[in-house]
Amino acid sequence: MADTFKLEIVTPERKVVDTAAEEVQIPGKNGYLGVLPGHAPLITELAVGEITFRESSSEQRLAVAWGFAEVLPNRVTVLAETVERADQIDVPRAQQSLARAEESLKSAQTEEDFSHATGKIRVAQARIEVAQKK
Numbered sequence: 001m002a003d004t005f006k007l008e009i010v011t012p013e014r015k016v017v018d019t020a021a022e023e024v025q026i027p028g029k030n031g032y033l034g035v036l037p038g039h040a041p042l043i044t045e046l047a048v049g050e051i052t053f054r055e056s057s058s059e060q061r062l063a064v065a066w067g068f069a070e071v072l073p074n075r076v077t078v079l080a081e082t083v084e085r086a087d088q089i090d091v092p093r094a095q096q097s098l099a100r101a102e103e104s105l106k107s108a109q110t111e112e113d114f115s116h117a118t119g120k121i122r123v124a125q126a127r128i129e130v131a132q133k134k
Helices: 091-106 111-132
Strands: 005-010 015-021 023-028 031-035 042-046 049-055 058-072 075-085
Touching: 005 049, 005 058, 015 049, 015 058, 015 075, 023 042, 023 058, 023 075, 031 058, 049 111, 058 111, 075 111, 091 111
Parallel strands: 005 075
Antiparallel strands: 005 015, 023 031, 023 049, 042 058, 049 058, 058 075
16 A cells, blocks of 8 residues: 555635645534545545645644545545635734634624634634644
8 A cells, every 4th residue: 555645735816735635634514534545435525624644654744624525545635615725824914814703703693603603714724724834
């Protein structure tokens, strides 16, 4: 069995990652998934969170929000709405986004307003968390 698998992470705008990875952790809709070479095939919806992967024994972190992941024994493809590398995240801006989203949550009057605000809160929190671990 191979020691690595092909990892591709893309957004509608660009390819963010195209590498040989030793392992990856993905925020699935029902919890985090750990993937190693030879993993059983699956498709999962992504949640908001952190993707962590290891390539050449170095760990990389990315903030991700929504999308899908396809896992095959020798390849993992992540199609995400947004992806940011830890070193690309502007923490003060993410903290401002978090504060605005929390204010929106306080004034939410419909279930749609509530859902939109909580989604923005989760994204801002994930961005801050990933940036602070870099």
